[in-house]
Amino acid sequence: MASPSPHDLPARPHRRRQRSVRVTVAVALLSLATAVVVVAVPTQSVLWLTVASVLALACGWAAARIVYTELVQSRRDAATDRAAQAQAYRSMFAERATEHAEFTTGMTDRLSLREREIAELTSTVVAAEMRAVEAESRVQREARRANEASERASEAQSRVHELEKLVEELEVHRAEQFDQLASWEGFETVVDLMAWEQKVTAAQHAEPQQKQA
Template structure:
């Protein structure tokens, strides 16, 4: 395929030849008319007609070639656009696939995070309930401890009083035994007397 510069030079040459042919025809007519020769004018007219037809043919061929070149350029440009469009469509499809995969991954990650959050909230709610129950039990245990301590103090006081009473009673028993023993010891003497 010829380069655009080569085509321009060729066109210029063709058009230059056509102009030269028309100029030659005009010169022949211009030379023949002043001579007033019918034969020379007829030859000049036929020559002018032939040169004009040749120039027209060259110009027509140039015009057809220009149209073919323009059509070829448009076809090449259309093919380039088609190729570019196919590349863009492929790139767009790849980008769309990539973004859909990314969106799917993000949606999956979001779902997993929401599930993890739900589980964490459930565990936190359970832990809160267990903490509150333990706190209530601790409060109840503290209250029970205070009651038990009160009961223990009362029981200690009662124990101390009971021990004191036992001690007093033991002393009284000891005194009574001693008296009883003394009385028993004195009784055989009284019986003999």
């Protein structure tokens, strides 16, 4: 139940005092009527009986009126209290509804803000993942290019070694040719030239055998 309002608190003791006074007056009137009747009956006097009857009737009606007034006032007070309580409940429910609406609006705004933040963070994470994938693919391409360049460098080095060997062989062969030409110039007859050719042929046949050994 809602707590009583400040203007109801001082009114209730006052109403209670009024009720107690009215009830006391009604009881006093009935007691007076009863006492008068009790006193008048033994006298057997018409005057006293008439006065007692009229006084008892008047006290009865007065007491009934007081009780009726008290009953009506009690109902009015109860209706007023119920109306005040209903108004207090309406005010309380209105305040609770307003607070609930404010709370719902605040929570909705917070949830919307959280959802936007989550969406932004998700897009940021996705973009970072895409950049990481692109960077990884670039690194892989660069690694493949580096491997290909290393292979080409190795092939070039091997070719350089082969060319160096060929150059050395050509230089050796050229030196041999120069030696042969120089030796030919020293021969004076055809017989000496033929003997020299036989010697060179024998030397050429002997070189492969030495290499195999």
